[in-house]
Amino acid sequence: MSAVTSIKSNALVLYKSYPARVVKVDVKIEIELSDGKILSVRDKDVILLHPGPLTSLSKLMDVPGEIEAACEVLAGEIVTLKDLSELIYGSYSPESVWAVYKLFQENLYFTGSLDAIQVRTKEEYEKEKAMRLSKKTEALAWQAFLGRVKAGHLVDEDVLRLRDLTDFACKKSSSSRILKELGLSESIEQAHALLLKLGIWDSTFNPYVLRNGFSWDVIYPPLGELGVGPRKDLTYLEAFAIDDEGNTDPDDAISIEGDMLWIHVADVAVLVVPDSPMDLLAKKLAANLYLPEKTIHMLPPKVTEILGLGLQETSPALSFGVTLDSSGAIEKVEIVISTVKVTRLTYTQAQALLGQSPLSGILAMTKRYRQNRVIHQASQIAFPEVKIKVVDKKVDIKLLPELDSKDLVTDAMIMAGEAAARFAIDNKILFPYVTQSPPENYEIPTDLAGMFAYRRKLRPSEVKLSPDVHSGMGLLHYGRVTSPLRRYLDLIAHQQLRAFLLNQPMLSEQELMNRIGVSAATVGLIATCERQSNRHFTLVYLMQNPNWRGKGIVVEIRERYCIVLIPTLAFEARVTSSRHVSLNEELDLKVNGVDLAEGIAHFRIV
Structure with a gap:
């Protein structure tokens, strides 16, 4: 920065990166710009380039010089504007200094500052030049790519550039250069629409799996050894695993023995022990992710093949025996590690057998149990259910019938959950209880609109280590224990119950809280992903x-x-x-x- 005393009239100065001629020097400096405009500025607003004389800015024209030769001589040195002016242009004049300044601004031959200009070596110059050429080529290629996107005519080489759009549409990145430079709104919906328009995605591509942070493919650790130990032989009982048609993970079955209803659940904890590689993965995944086009399993399918009830001649189980009192409330609970022999039925097959023993006896018990829960203000909401499947990109939606056999299974599973919670309380077992606070006002809606409105008034359920009411179930205490093949919290409950029954160390309060906390957030994402995926494929069905x-x-x-x-x-x-x-x-x-x-x-x- 020059002092006022060193700047004279007709000097060449730099003002905001533009050339200016000094007209007069007083308290301030009067300068003339290229457009003829006169300004009065402070001395610190300008930089002296050449003392002059410069009579007109129009004289600052390009002048021929030996740039590369000079750079070869001065390679790697630190020089001044005057040094470069004399060596490149053979003179030190306002014209030659301005030409050097423009070269300096290009930053191709020189780096540094005006007070200390660093001359690049030939290697540095060639590297910088190649980099600039590459950037220019890429910029031209990018503009050509945008043109093809606008026209909707892509080529194979565009696939890599489109990652910008697909990553944004799947929430893997927070912005999209493509959308921005096309002048489109940066929303995942806009990205999705453009990908559909370009044919990169078809209508059956489900973006919600990736958007919710899940992976299509899971790498499972090797299976551990199937533990051995004492088991109660319950193979003499007729046990039935009743599920939807096409179900591939039967983890519960039902049988009856006198006045005791048995709910048998796959003994997954015999194989998946706390803190084993399989357990750690299950904790991370939290539950099966059921999608219309695929199921992403919490545990490897091989575990289901070994432990799924009815998939082998006999199956290891954790069995919950329950008797009811005259009101339909649970009276007695027995939990045993067992071996069972299971027959698989669909809900439709079971429905046809409800009038025959033993299913008729099971139905009578579960109905009494339901009536008791209703008396205790269990929520009575029933919405239509469908099964959505995608096969060869064709969407099929089937309305599931309302069947007593389905109610039977539902009530039996709830019964097992209450029995497990009672057993844990009676035996002071640390246990993941599922609770739900009651709504402000209890209602019994009888139509769809009433149920729709009442559902919004229900409070969310919570998992706690202390027992509390579950108002939606009409129960004083409850836990989930019937799906350890596909829900991690059920598996935790099994690990605790199994350890107690075998007099082995159980998980501590801190260990349980950690597991509950880790899985809770993922369970919420799974529910969101399943809901969004079902809606997506319902829309695809309507398109088809x-x-x-x-x-x-x-x-x-x-x-x-x-x-x-x-x-x-x-x-x-x-x-x-x-x-x-x-x-x-x-x-x-x-x-x-x-x-x-x-x-x-x-x-x-x-």
Whole structure:
């Protein structure tokens, strides 16, 4: 920075990276810019380049010089503007100094500062030049790529650049250069729509698995040894594993012996012991992720093959024996490590056998148990259920029938959960209890709209180490124990119960809290992912069936639209109506378009 006394009239100075001629020096410095404009500036606002005389800025024209030769001589040295001016242009003039300054600004031959200019070596110059050429080439290629994206005509080499878009659409990155430079909104929905338009994704690609942080493929550790130990032989009992058609992980079965109902559950803890590699992976995955196109298992399928009830001649189990009192409440609980012989049935097959022993006796017990829970204000909500499957990119949706056999299984599993909790309390076992605080007001809705509204009033369930009520079940205490093949919290409960029964060390309070905390967040993501995936493929189904027509039940009325529940799809949608509609009114609907990226289906009333 020059002092006022060293700057004279007609000197060449630098003002905000532009050349200026000094017109007059006083308290301030009066300068002339290239456009003829006169400014009065402070001395610290300008840098002296050459003392002059410079009569006109128009004289600062390009001048010929020996740039490369000079750089070869001065390679690696620190020099001044004057040194470079004289060596490159053979003179020290305002014109030659300005030419050197422009070369300095290019940063190709020189680096450093105006006071200490570093001359690049030939190797440094060539490297910088090559890098710039590469950047220029890449910039041109990028613009050509954007042009192809706009036109919708991609080439093979575009795949790598499109990672920017796919990563953003799957929430692997927080921004998208492609969307930004195309002038589109940076939203995952916009990215999804563009990927569909370009044909990079088809409608059956499910982005929600990656968006929720899950992986399509899991690497499982080797299986451990199947533990040995005493088992109660219950193979003399007729035991039935009753599931949906196509179920591949049967982890529970039911039998009856006199007045005792037995709920047998796969003895997964005999193989998956605390802190083993398999246990640590199960803790991380938290549960099976059930998708229309695939199931991502918490445990390797081989574990199910070995321990799934009814998949081998006999199966190792943890069996929960329960008797009921005259009111239908649990009276006696027995838990044993057992061996069982299981027959597999679908719900439809079991339904046909409910009038025969032993299923008729099991049904009578589970009905009494349900009635008792209802008396204790269990929530009575039932929404339509469907099974969504994708086979060869074709979506199939089947409405599941309401069957007594399904209620039987549900009630038996709840019974096992209450029995396990009672056993843990009676024996002072640290145990993951599932609790739910009661709603502000208990209701018994009898229609879909009432159930839809009441569901929102229910409080979320929690997992605690101290027993408490589960209002939704109508129980004083409850735990989940019937799905250790596919839920980690159930597996933890089994590990604790099994250790107690064998008089082995159990998990400590801190160990249990850690496991509950780790799995809780993942369980929430799994529920979200399953809900989003089911909605996605329902939309795909509607796209594949553009003439779809069906019934919708009005479950909520808003100012500008109503929410309908479509039973055959188990799907909620917004519908606008030009006329007044009533709650629980049945509307005839026709699909009127689908926006897959936004996750919206449009229906009109017909």
